[in-house]
Amino acid sequence: MMSSQTQFRHLKMQVQRKLAETLQLAENYFQRKFPVPTISYELRGVKAGVAYLQKNEIKFNRTLLLENSDEFIRQVVPHELAHLIVYQVFGQVKPHGQEWQSVMTQLFNLPADTCHQFDVENVQGKMFAYQCECQTHYLTIRRHNRIQRDKIAYLCRKCHEKLVFIVKINK
Known part of the structure; x- marks a missing residue:
């Protein structure tokens, strides 16, 4: 049985791989380089991830990553990266507007879901x-x-x- 620290390190590597893979898709599509975003795992509460556009930073919820690793990596990581890509290509637009939706569906070949469906009981608070x-x-x-x-x-x-x-x- 893997310790939670070892499991978390393994998941962080998977997140990095998914980021690199989706960033490469965006670079090929837009024919330009994008800076690799800064990643942290200190987000709390019920949000799975948040993209900070001006900082080129993504914060992920460690607990939700650990509890929902496959779906989190498949959907949440590209979701947040799509926000950064859209900001760098189109500037300030609606957070889940048509530009973001087209990056999710046409470029990343994923549903343009705006909210996750994870069980939030362990992160919800009072x-x-x-x-x-x-x-x-x-x-x-x-x-x-x-x-x-x-x-x-x-x-x-x-x-x-x-x-x-x-x-x-x-x-």
């Missing part, structure tokens, strides 16, 4: 139930603290009523 006139909303600890501490009000997008705290949800 949730807090809030009620409006029409439904229950589940907010993160960050939003809950903003409401409690900073007296920020959140409104329901459907009924436009203020959200009222009900209860903390235990994991």
Whole structure:
């Protein structure tokens, strides 16, 4: 049985291979070189990855990589790289607009999914139930603290009523 450190090192190498492979596809297609992005694994929360366009940097969620390695490497790595490629070729455009979608589908031959479907229970953190006139909303600890501490009000997008705290949800 592989230790979690050894498994993580192995997955990082697979991520690097996938990045190199998809970067090569982009370079061949656009007939230009692209700088290799800086990669880190310090992203927390429910996002699998985030591309920082101006920094040419991608942050990945280590926990979601470890728990969903095959699908993560197949889909999330090219997804985030596509954001950087699109920014370098087209400039500032809609994050999941037609340019990004065409890079995903035509160049990388992948579905242009904007969200992952991973189980986020282990990365989600505490949730807090809030009620409006029409439904229950589940907010993160960050939003809950903003409401409690900073007296920020959140409104329901459907009924436009203020959200009222009900209860903390235990994991």
